[in-house]
Amino acid sequence: MSGVYTIVKGNTDISRLLQGHINGSLTNAEKEQLLAFLSNLDNVEDNMDAINSVCEQFVGGPPLYLEGEVEEMIQQIIQTNNIPLKTSTNPTQTGKVVFLRGMRWFKYVAAALVILLVGYYLWPNAEKTKTDLVQQISPSFNDTPLVSGSVLLTLSNGEKVALSKVKSQSIKEGDLHVKNENGTLTYEKSNVVVYNTVSTPKGVQFNLSLSDGTVVQLNAASSITFPTSFSGENRVVRITGEAYFEVAKNSSHPFIVETYKDKITVLGTHFNVNAYPEEEGVKTSLAEGKVRVNNTVLVPGEAYKNNEVMPTNIAQDLAWKNMVFDFNQCDLKAVMRQISRWYDVDIVYTSVIPSMRFYGKMGRDLTLVQILSILEKSDVHFKIEGKKLIVSK
Structure with missing residues (x-):
């Protein structure tokens, strides 16, 4: 060391x-x-x-x-x-x-x-361990820390724009102007009200600034649908996957995040929403301020999932936005789900999934082989075939 x-x-x-x-x-x-x-x-x-x-x-x-x-x-x-x-x-x-x-x-x-x-x-x-693991990888496998898929902006007319191809440029949709600079999509106030969607592929995170000044950070394999300009009583967006919000305060116009299961209402606060369907429930974690999930109010340090309020480790919930895997107290399936979303691999289990919990943190800039070589310290083995990651005891 x-x-x-x-x-x-x-x-x-x-x-x-x-x-x-x-x-x-x-x-x-x-x-x-x-x-x-x-x-x-x-x-x-x-x-x-x-x-x-x-x-x-x-x-x-x-x-x-x-x-x-x-x-x-x-x-x-x-x-x-x-x-x-x-x-x-x-x-x-x-x-x-x-x-x-x-x-x-x-x-x-x-x-x-x-x-x-x-x-x-x-x-x-x-x-x-890493040397042994490399021998089990198909020759076509590209062991890079991140996949190179592009973040997509879907305009109201259905047109899809690959944001990696329009860096440092403005995007026009009618009279609407959107800036795409330094990895952040910024919407300026406008009288034009149409809905756009930003989608991230596996292995890529992305930031955007909404027209009211709210900042959103999207995790990999996630999306957010939002109006290009907020009008009416509420500011409403809808997400899939995971997103961290720093909501611009406006007590007259509550900010609402809709998921496939829950509705989160805030006035101005910092919070995280994990709404991946494979995670068996939407988890809302509050870092600062106050939010209401459905009819339940949270205070900082609390989370809401499956109709229950619980204390949560905010640093662990937000580790992803700091480019860190935090596997503390995660079981094997939870670890593999995170790896699948970040390295764009499909997980295949060839035996009964071992009952175990992991403890530790690793940077998301590590390659997949580096991550797996560390995990193989446990009673689990891995083999990579194309985009399949085969897990066995």
Whole structure:
């Protein structure tokens, strides 16, 4: 692993030890000191600022681990180093480490020990996995980070315009003028009211600015239909797939997003809507402000899906717009759906889908082979045939 990580938060001693471990500069005595520190769950919980700081930097890298593997690896780390795990829940407990999934500290230990102690050593082995995987790829496969399909603008008369072919130009539809510059489509206020649709292919994101100043970011394999100029009481758009909205405030004219299932009403706010049909329900996540989904009001940090309100990890919900895959707590099928939409491959399962959950983040600028080589650290194997991605145990 290359690069030097700097920890900016937390207790000075643990920060120094964690930084030294990541940078490979610890002495044997310091390694023992770090292991002893992390084996005490009270220490871990009391110093989460320092641990979270380095995890935030390092978990964005390649290591991914299955939920079932976490416990086993922590067990092996502690036993291999002959250091007993001290818990605050049962200080007399001896022998095998007992992991309590419901305990608040479980995720702390998992992050600290698995990411910092295990991930550091396992990642270099991914190059061998990648070599093995390449041998299973058909010669015609083009392993590029993104597909090269064009974003399409469908005008009110049905004409389709490939936006990649009209960069830095204005698009005219009657008296309507639309600017297409720097990867953003901008609609100016006009008396012309017709409906346009912007559609993204797999592997491509796109931004547009509506006539009221609302900014929309479309994820891959998504679309938005909207009026070229808002008139009437409400500002109404309709989406498929996924989109992030920064809505221009106008209390007199509520902004409404329609999906195949839900209707989201806002006055001015930032929120994300995931309405891919294959995701089995529309998920609306609120980052800022207030929205009403059907008849339910959300506050920041909440999401609405399948008629239920739930707390949500906003950073994870918005990771896509920052060009990141965030697979934390995702099962295999959820991971594969994201990969299918981004790399334009069709997923084929040849066996019973393993029950597993993944933890970790990866950049969307990685190639498909790089992504799969990391995922193959789990008990899953991949083979690429044309546009088919075959998944097996």
